[in-house]
Amino acid sequence: xxxxxxxxxxxxxxxxxxxxxxxxxxxxxxxxxxxxxxxxxxxxxxxxxxxxxxxxxxxxxxxxxxxxxxxxxxxxxxxxxxxxxxxxxxxxxxxxxxxxxxxxxxxxxxxxxxxxxxxxxxxxxxxxxxxxxxxxxxxxxxxxxxxxxxxxxxxxxxxxxxxxxxxxxx
Amino acid sequence: xxxxxxxxxxxxxxxxxxxxxxxxxxxxxxxxxxxxxxxxxxxxxxxxxxxxxxxxxxxxxxxxxxxxxxxxxxxxxxxxxxxxxxxxxxxxxxxxxxxxxxxxxxxxxxxxxxxxxxxxxxxxxxxxxxxxxxxxxxxxxxxxxxxxxxxxxxxxxxxxxxxxxxxxxxxxxxxxxxxxxxxx
Numbered sequence: 312x313x314x315x316x317x318x319x320x321x322x323x324x325x326x327x328x329x330x331x332x333x334x335x336x337x338x339x340x341x342x343x344x345x346x347x348x349x350x351x352x353x354x355x356x357x358x359x360x361x362x363x364x365x366x367x368x369x370x371x372x373x374x375x376x377x378x379x380x381x382x383x384x385x386x387x388x389x390x391x392x393x394x395x396x397x398x399x400x401x402x403x404x405x406x407x408x409x410x411x412x413x414x415x416x417x418x419x420x421x422x423x424x425x426x427x428x429x430x431x432x433x434x435x436x437x438x439x440x441x442x443x444x445x446x447x448x449x450x451x452x453x454x455x456x457x458x459x460x461x462x463x464x465x466x467x468x469x470x471x472x473x474x475x476x477x478x479x480x481x
Numbered sequence: 482x483x484x485x486x487x488x489x490x491x492x493x494x495x496x497x498x499x500x501x502x503x504x505x506x507x508x509x510x511x512x513x514x515x516x517x518x519x520x521x522x523x524x525x526x527x528x529x530x531x532x533x534x535x536x537x538x539x540x541x542x543x544x545x546x547x548x549x550x551x552x553x554x555x556x557x558x559x560x561x562x563x564x565x566x567x568x569x570x571x572x573x574x575x576x577x578x579x580x581x582x583x584x585x586x587x588x589x590x591x592x593x594x595x596x597x598x599x600x601x602x603x604x605x606x607x608x609x610x611x612x613x614x615x616x617x618x619x620x621x622x623x624x625x626x627x628x629x630x631x632x633x634x635x636x637x638x639x640x641x642x643x644x645x646x647x648x649x650x651x652x653x654x655x656x657x658x659x660x661x662x663x664x665x
């Protein structure tokens with residue numbers, strides 16, 4: 312290894328203890344023999360390394376933490392989600408109770424949830440309508456039967472004005 | 482800066498007390514690095530504040546794949562670099578970066594009396610002669626004692642780039658010493 316290569320290593324890996332042990336020893340023995348490289352190592356340590364070592368640690372002013380704390384608390388307060396409308400909350404609760412493991416991020420899943428809710432509402436609506444229709448039909452049928460029977464049954468009254476009150480006044 | 486994993490997990494969960502412990506354990510090195518880079522106490526405070534707000538914001542996403550310290554170094558260096566860029570922009574009339582840094586070095590007159598502070602000022606003067614990339618490497622290597630691998634991670638550069646930047650920085654520093662008669 313020539314002096315140029317060794318000087319490069321002295322400037323970097325050697326002075327910073329980044330060399331593997333075998334190479335480090337080779338350079339150490341070279342430095343003992345080569346005056347130029349020895350001078351370089353001494354100058355390097357004195358002029359470019361030692362001035363920066365063992366400096367006092369700087370400590371920031373005590374008020375800095377208070378400033379940071381205030382900012383953190385303010386950010387926490389402002390980043391809290393706004394209260395959602397009750398209706399949305401209800402939908403959200405239904406969704407969570409139906410699909411507790413569903414993630415928030417996937418739009419497709421949201422669509423599925425809302426579609427399911429819609430289907431439930433539609434089903435309830437149709438069923439309700441059918442029940443109403445059945446009850447209505449029964450009522451109409453009953454009424455029709457009554458009207459038909461009104462004129463045919465032998466109850467002592469005639470078809471027209473056949474009530475006891477009418478008979479009394481007439 | 483050795484922060485127990487439990488404290489970091491608590492801070493991730495939103496505990497302000499745990500976050501305060503993280504601050505107390507790491508604020509001095511963040512502030513020191515920021516001061517070395519920006520060369521101004523005011524800017525170093527701004528960098529430190531920004532760094533901890535970023536830590537608080539992104540801590541939940543920290544997955545312990547790298548060391549917490551390396552992660553904090555990376556945030557600190559990026560934030561300090563942004564502040565330096567802003568300063569350069571503000572002083573856009575200046576001819577080159579070196580002039581700007583020299584101006585910033587003169588700006589901070591709070592360190593000039595006691596011996597320790599005199600040494601600090603001397604160091605800042607030397608650092609101001611290096612460009613940002615060289616200065617970052619010298620700070621992380623000489624003052625913070627990071628290995629080449631950790632510097633590469635903190636600055637997101639190749640390990641050989643770390644080597645070449647350190648070499649150029651040291652050549653520049655030795656050049657200054659030569660101009661001053663061999664002493665710094």
